[in-house]
Amino acid sequence: MRRAVLSVSLALWGASAPLGAGDATSAAVEQCLSCHLQDDGQIDIVGIQALTALPSEWQFLFEDEFDLDGDGIAGRIRFVSGDEGPMIAKFGKSLAAARFADFALIAGAAHDIDLSEPMTLATLEAAFEARSPKPQWPFSDATAQARFEARGCAGCHVTQTFQMEGQTYMPLSDFLLHDLGDGLRRTAPLWGCPSCVTDAAPHSLPD
Amino acid sequence: MRFALISVLAVCATTAGVAQEAGIAAPTPGIANYDPTMSAKEAVLANWELAAAGIRAGRIVGGKVVDAGAGDASYRALLRQAKFAQKTMVQRYNAALWVYTPGTGIASPMDAETLAAAVRATETPCEATDCSAERAELVAAFAAASAALDAAARDASAALTTRTQGSDTALMSEQLTFMATYLESGVWADDLALTAFGRDGEEVAARIVGTMSLWRNIEPYVGLANPELDAEINASATHLLRTLRRNTRGTDPLKPDGPELAAIKDAATALAVLFKRASAIFAA
Numbered sequence: 001m002r003r004a005v006l007s008v009s010l011a012l013w014g015a016s017a018p019l020g021a022g023d024a025t026s027a028a029v030e031q032c033l034s035c036h037l038q039d040d041g042q043i044d045i046v047g048i049q050a051l052t053a054l055p056s057e058w059q060f061l062f063e064d065e066f067d068l069d070g071d072g073i074a075g076r077i078r079f080v081s082g083d084e085g086p087m088i089a090k091f092g093k094s095l096a097a098a099r100f101a102d103f104a105l106i107a108g109a110a111h112d113i114d115l116s117e118p119m120t121l122a123t124l125e126a127a128f129e130a131r132s133p134k135p136q137w138p139f140s141d142a143t144a145q146a147r148f149e150a151r152g153c154a155g156c157h158v159t160q161t162f163q164m165e166g167q168t169y170m171p172l173s174d175f176l177l178h179d180l181g182d183g184l185r186r187t188a189p190l191w192g193c194p195s196c197v198t199d200a201a202p203h204s205l206p207d
Numbered sequence: 208m209r210f211a212l213i214s215v216l217a218v219c220a221t222t223a224g225v226a227q228e229a230g231i232a233a234p235t236p237g238i239a240n241y242d243p244t245m246s247a248k249e250a251v252l253a254n255w256e257l258a259a260a261g262i263r264a265g266r267i268v269g270g271k272v273v274d275a276g277a278g279d280a281s282y283r284a285l286l287r288q289a290k291f292a293q294k295t296m297v298q299r300y301n302a303a304l305w306v307y308t309p310g311t312g313i314a315s316p317m318d319a320e321t322l323a324a325a326v327r328a329t330e331t332p333c334e335a336t337d338c339s340a341e342r343a344e345l346v347a348a349f350a351a352a353s354a355a356l357d358a359a360a361r362d363a364s365a366a367l368t369t370r371t372q373g374s375d376t377a378l379m380s381e382q383l384t385f386m387a388t389y390l391e392s393g394v395w396a397d398d399l400a401l402t403a404f405g406r407d408g409e410e411v412a413a414r415i416v417g418t419m420s421l422w423r424n425i426e427p428y429v430g431l432a433n434p435e436l437d438a439e440i441n442a443s444a445t446h447l448l449r450t451l452r453r454n455t456r457g458t459d460p461l462k463p464d465g466p467e468l469a470a471i472k473d474a475a476t477a478l479a480v481l482f483k484r485a486s487a488i489f490a491a
Contacts, residue, residue, distance in 0.1 A: 060264035061295050065420055066448055068298075068412050070456060079253035079424060080243035085371070086253035088260070089243065096243040105241040160291075 025120040029127055031113050032104075037131065046192025047171070048100055048132035053164040054171070056088050062158055062174035073155045075176030075187070090175045094185050101125055135169055135191035148197050156187040157197075172197070247428040251378040254421045255367035258303035262360040265296035269325070269353035276346035282338035289329045289345055296352060297322060297401065301410050302417035305389045306363050310381075313362045317355040319400035325352040326404055376489045379428060383486035386418045391479035393472055396461070408455030411468075415451055415475060419444055422482075429485045436488075440481045447474040 036043040059077045067074040079086040080096045087098035097103035101121050108115035115121050139145040145159060157172040173189035190196040245253060272289045280288070300322065307316050328348040333341040370378055389395065395414035399407040422444060430437035451474075454467035461468050 055267070057260055057264035057267055060261045060299055061268060063261075064298075065423070066416050068409070068416055068451075070452075076420075076423070077257070079245060079250075079256070081241075081245045081249055086245055086249045086256055102241050102243070106243070 024114075025117065025123050028108075028113055028115055028120050029124045031111075032108070032115075032124060033127065033131075036128070041131065042133045043128055043131040045128065046133045047135040047169070047189065048129050050135050050164055050169050050191075051090065051171070051189070052100060053162075054090060054175070055162060058162065059088060059090070059175050061160065063176055071155065073178070075156065075174055075178050076184075078177055078184075090186075092186065093188065094177075094183065100128070104128075133192055135171065135189075136194060138170055138172055138190055138194060138197050144197065153197075157190055245424075247375040247379050247425070248373070250424045250428065251373075251382045252367060252370065253424050254382060255306075255363060255370065257420060257424070258306050258417075259360050259363035259367055261299035262303050262356050262363060265292075265299040266353050266356035266360055268292035268295050269349045269356060272349045273346055273353060276342060276349070282333055282342050285342065285345065286329060286332075289325075289349065292349070293326050293329050296325065296356060297406070297410065298413050300356060300359065301413035302420065303359075303363065304395065304414045305385060305418055305421070306366060308385045308389045308392075308394075310388075311385060312366050312369060316398070317359055319398045321352050321355045323400040323403070324348040326401060326406075330404070379425060380486045380489035382421065382425060383429075383482045383489070386421055387479040387482035387486060389479075390415070390418060390475040390482070393475075395475070396463070396468055396472070399461075402460050405460070407461050408457065408467075411461065411471065412451050412455045415447065415471070419448065429488070432488050433485070436481065436485055440478065440485065443474070443478045443481055447471075447478050450474040 033043070036045065038044055059075075063075060063077050064071075065074060065076040078089045078096055080089045080098050080102070081087075082098060089096040089098050091097040091100060091103035092106070095103060095106050097106055104121060104124055105115055115124060139148065148154060148157075149159060156174055156176070156178060158174045159170060159172065161168050161170045163169070169191065171189040171191045173187040173191075175186060175189070177184040177186055179185075269292050272285065272292050275285055275288055300317075304316060306313050325348045328341075328345040331341050331344065370381075373381075396411055399410050401407055401410055422440065426437060426440075429440070450470050454470055455461070
């Protein structure tokens with residue numbers, strides 16, 4: 001089933017792939033999709049376009065690196081190297097990448113997939129963006145949101161919103177790095193996981 | 208790869224007793240070899256961006272309050288939004304106050320009353336049906352504060368731009384000198400805007416912690432050049448942080464000659480001395 005979906009998907013993105021995308025490009029992109037593509041034809045990374053559009057100032061709204069407010073939550077911003085200067089990382093659970101392309105390069109290297117050719121990278125980015133599910137509004141109603149906030153989840157999975165092209169998004173993430181006892185981890189956005197907002201105890205937090 | 212290179216070069220620099228120009232970091236350009244690790248120069252520029260983007264975040268959320276005030280949001284909803292916004296405005300502006308250290312090229316901080324007026328406006332309840340006067344006051348205060356933050360963010364961005372052509376060593380040395388001068392001067396306890404709201408401790412803490420965030424970005428390069436000094440700085444920073452927590456939490460106003468500020472000043476000065484030593488490593 002997955003292979004059939006993969007063929008369809010490759011055919012679809014192939015139409016908009018940069019001219020001259022060769023066998024090596026196809027092979028690399030297919031390799032990535034073979035793990036990320038789901039049975040419904042979409043990949044398992046939600047909201048790539050929306051996350052790309054997330055304002056760079058977003059994390060500053062919540063950053064409290066040394067837990068100055070004493071609420072027990074310390075989250076930090078991480079800058080990474082960029083083409084024209086340092087950039088704020090927002091992609092990946094613990095990987096440091098400011099842009100999807102950088103994220104893909106790091107992930108590709110970890111899986112021994114060569115994405116170093118600019119055309120391969122551009123094709124991959126186009127394929128993933130086209131197949132990335134649009135984020136969903138996470139709450140069924142105001143009561144569900146209030147319950148989520150009352151449980152303390154909104155300390156990191158913040159309920160602030162941002163807008164892109166007239167659409168309002170609630171990523172439910174401060175995108176900061178937090179230490180939950182096993183190293184720094186970026187708050188996972190929950191905008192593609194409706195069941196996550198009702199899960200009573202998803203984390204086992206350190207004291 | 209980059210870190211390995213930095214390490215080797217840093218050892219050479221230390222052995223020679225002088226930090227060489229190319230000795231701090233060797234960026235690996237090109238997305239084909241993407242490496243998130245920043246060069247020393249990028250780390251310093253990140254600190255300037257930390258200040259500029261932080262202040263800009265305050266301006267953005269303040270501006271959103273102004274926009275919402277012009278719309279049909281209820282006063283209650285507007286007040287809730289404003290309370291969230293002023294927290295960011297206060298935190299981010301105060302965390303970036305080091306940019307006004309003499310030598311940075313930025314003239315003077317905003318009038319403390321501008322920020323105080325925005326905070327004061329969020330403390331004004333209204334139970335009446337018509338809250339137009341309170342609403343107008345809130346919008347005006349946030350418009351003024353947003354404009355001041357906008358100017359401050361542009362100043363910080365301009366200061367960043369002037370440093371993009373600087374060398375790794377010069378920028379590292381300058382950054383550490385600014386941090387030392389700022390902490391030692393005690394200017395972080397001056398012109399507190401929120402004493403009347405019981406939040407002067409919060410301001411002082413944000414102003415000092417702002418320099419600790421800078422340290423986190425540039426620490427790896429000091430650590431490679433002088434691990435012992437790096438450890439000393441981390442211990443001193445931890446002590447300052449504990450001192451801050453102990454002496455700034457609570458609602459009692461900080462007294463200019465009180466024991467709380469004295470303790471913070473002692474800890475800040477001790478850290479400043481170490482920053483000066485770190486700066487000397489990179490000075491030509």
